[in-house]
Amino acid sequence: MRILVVEDDPMLLDGLSAGLGLAGFTVDAVATCEDAFAALQAHSYGTVVLDLMLPDGSGLEVLAFLRKRKDATPVVLLTARDQVGDRIAGLDAGADDYVGKPFDLDELAARVRAAARRGAGQASAVLDWHGVVLDPARQTVSVKGKPVPLTRREFGVLRALMERPGATVSKASLEETLYGWQEEVESNAVEVHIHNLRTKLGTGLIKTVRGLGYRLAEESA
Amino acid sequence: MSSIRSRLLTILIVSTGLVWLLAVAWIYVSTQAEVERVLDARLTEAARMVNSLLAERRIELALADDDFPATEFQIEDPSYERQLSCQIWSLDGRLVGRSEHAPDSRLTEAGSGFSESVIEGETWRVYAIDNPALGVRVMVGDSMAVRDRLVGDVVKGLAIPAALILPFLAAVIWVSVRRGMSPLNHMAESLSSRAATDLRPLPDENLPEEIAPAVHALNGLFRRVEDVREREKSFTAVAAHELKTPLAGLKTQAQVALASKDGEVQENALRQIAAGVDRTSRLVRQLLDLAAIEASDRTPEILDARPLEIIRRVAADMPSAEQRINIEGDDDGTARFDPVLLTLAVRNLLENALCHSQGPVLVGTREAIGGIEITVEDEGPGIPSDELPRATDRFFRGRAKSPSGSGLGLAIAKEAAARMGGTLALKNLKPHGLAATLSIPAAG
Incomplete structure (x- = not known):
């Protein structure tokens, strides 16, 4: 899942990029409101992790920008101003969660996952499709109880498909989910991941919708 | 009483x-x-x-x-x-x-x-x-x-009725005085029933004109105390924020280093932690500097000293940047000032100049009318003119902030100068750079 992290402290921003990347997210990192606006206009994100005190304004402005254009992207606020009043103001402004600094990286990752899950309307923390079970927190996949090792990218593709079961997900959308700004995307990367997934999980799981993209098959083969 | x-x-x-x-x-x-x-x-x-x-x-x-x-x-x-x-x-x-x-x-x-x-x-x-x-x-x-x-x-x-009336008159006077003093009693009651944190102004409508000045003076005092308290509160809040962010960064990087199996990622995280600890310890030192300047129980200790010697000592404490610092001035020039405060001011100005520029930093002292002037000049980008008035505010970092800055250096220099009865003036240089001038009056 691709997420946007807005934080002006370079050390923390670097740590969040690395840490949330390890947790399975594709992280776009920006340090100012202005860059955040630009990123939000260019891409859609599974979740936005937003610091409140930014050099060119408040994170609440970014939040207001999102909500004003009826964008329901989950937002996790990240700030040192964690008085009750600040939390209430942040949540009432449309944030989905609030994490006070300093925080635990694993907890933040869990909260981002939870926010994304709620944003996608899922009740369960694990995704299940006809015996294929994907656990975003542990980054594990099992088929009929047997664990199947996947690479980070393969996991990302499967997750994107399982988050919208039955829906067709375009190749471009998958690329965007998998790769951050700085990453080069090879033209056939998604096809390669899909091929590998079919090899590991069974050829019938993922269907190609010609000209549109991919979707999960109704029945797992 | x-x-x-x-x-x-x-x-x-x-x-x-x-x-x-x-x-x-x-x-x-x-x-x-x-x-x-x-x-x-x-x-x-x-x-x-x-x-x-x-x-x-x-x-x-x-x-x-x-x-x-x-x-x-x-x-x-x-x-x-x-x-x-x-x-x-x-x-x-x-x-x-x-x-x-x-x-x-x-x-x-x-x-x-x-x-x-x-x-x-x-x-x-x-x-x-x-x-x-x-x-x-x-x-x-x-x-x-x-x-x-x-x-x-x-x-x-005549005298007998008068003598009989006198106690009655005394009673009338007593009651009148009591009634007359009731606004004061009222004020005293409303003040004495207050909690220590209640600094709301006393109501000042329909006040007798004799009490109005006292009430207005009290309300003025309340306002000033409230201002000071607000400033302290916001300072504490901002200081907490400024400390929590690097702490969050340190913890995150530490967790990344622990979780990652990639040697490169681990190394980067550890390097960030090392730099972060430096930055955080500087922030802590600056907060302590501010506390030292503010400490009202410390009376400035005025000594005959050589300003240039202090500048040299401060520069010697920054071995990594020593080559960039050029010091000019009369080695034998002495002045009377508080060396602790001057050291704080000079160190923070120097750090600020080094942190916001890559080139050489020039420190000069000269005698001015009634005191000394110490100027620190860098070749950095300077400060946008609309941000100049706020540049000496605590924690103000501006749009073009440097990653290692805390927003406290200029505030410390200014407050140390003020404690010595002097001023700090900031001026952008042409074509670029910033000149920070400390003017310290000779202490008596």
Whole structure:
């Protein structure tokens, strides 16, 4: 899942990029409101992790920008101003969660996952499709109880498909989910991941919708 | 404890009493004069009347016979009866007539006109009139005791009600003073029932004009205390924020280093942690510097010292940047100032210049009128002119902030300068760069 992290402290921003990347997210990192606006206009994100005190304004402005254009992207606020009043103001402004600094990286990752899950309307923390079970927190996949090792990218593709079961997900959308700004995307990367997934999980799981993209098959083969 | 109320009460009651006493004394004196005048006029009138009665022979006198007892007559007017005594003496010294209650001895030895004499222990006021035609002298007198009683009665008639009224008056004064002081009591009550944190202004509508200045002064004090407290509160909040962010960064990087199996990622995280610890410890040091400058119990310790020596020592503490620092000035120049505060100011200006520029940093001292000037010049981007006024605010970092800055350096330099009675001036240089000038007056 691709997420946007807005934080002006370079050390923390670097740590969040690395840490949330390890947790399975594709992280776009920006340090100012202005860059955040630009990123939000260019891409859609599974979740936005937003610091409140930014050099060119408040994170609440970014939040207001999102909500004003009826964008329901989950937002996790990240700030040192964690008085009750600040939390209430942040949540009432449309944030989905609030994490006070300093925080635990694993907890933040869990909260981002939870926010994304709620944003996608899922009740369960694990995704299940006809015996294929994907656990975003542990980054594990099992088929009929047997664990199947996947690479980070393969996991990302499967997750994107399982988050919208039955829906067709375009190749471009998958690329965007998998790769951050700085990453080069090879033209056939998604096809390669899909091929590998079919090899590991069974050829019938993922269907190609010609000209549109991919979707999960109704029945797992 | 001195109480305005009891003082007011004492003053009012004593002065009212004194005014009463004065009034009584005045009435006594004027009544006495008036009574004297009226009764003297009556004496004169009575003497003339007796004289005219004698002339009309309506009083027969035993003038011829020495042995004939003196005629006793009555003065017709009964009101004169008890108070007035009349004697008629022949010019050769015989009592030829007297009124009923008149004493036997001669009323006065003085001649015609008014006189006072003591007869049988009693003082008499006497008016005598000569009648040469009959060869007699008419003397009319009244007892002074009667007059004194009369005056005394008048004064008593005034003083007794006054004395009775006085306690009542005191009660009225007491109640009035109490009522008059009630706004003060009200204010004291509303102040004493307050919690220590309640700094709301006292209501200042419909205040008596005597209390209004005190209430306004108090409200002004409340405002200032509130301002200071707000500043401290926001400082603490911002300081907490500024400390929590690098802590969050440190923790995140540490967790990344622990979780990652990639050697490169681990190394990067550890490098970030090392740099972050440096930055955080500088922030902590700067917060302590601010606390040291603010500490009101520390009196500035003024010494004769060489400013250049202090600058050199500060520069020597920054080994990684020493090559970039150029120091200019008179090595032997001395001035009187607080070396601790000057060190703080210079160190923070130097750090600021080094942190915001890559090139050389020039530090110069020179003597100025009434003090010294220390200028730190860098070749960095300077400060946008709209941010200059706020550049010395605590934690203000501006748009083009450097990753290692804390927003405290210039604030510390300015506050240290202010503690020394000096100023910090910031000026952008052409084509680029910033000149920060500390002006420190020579300490006495």
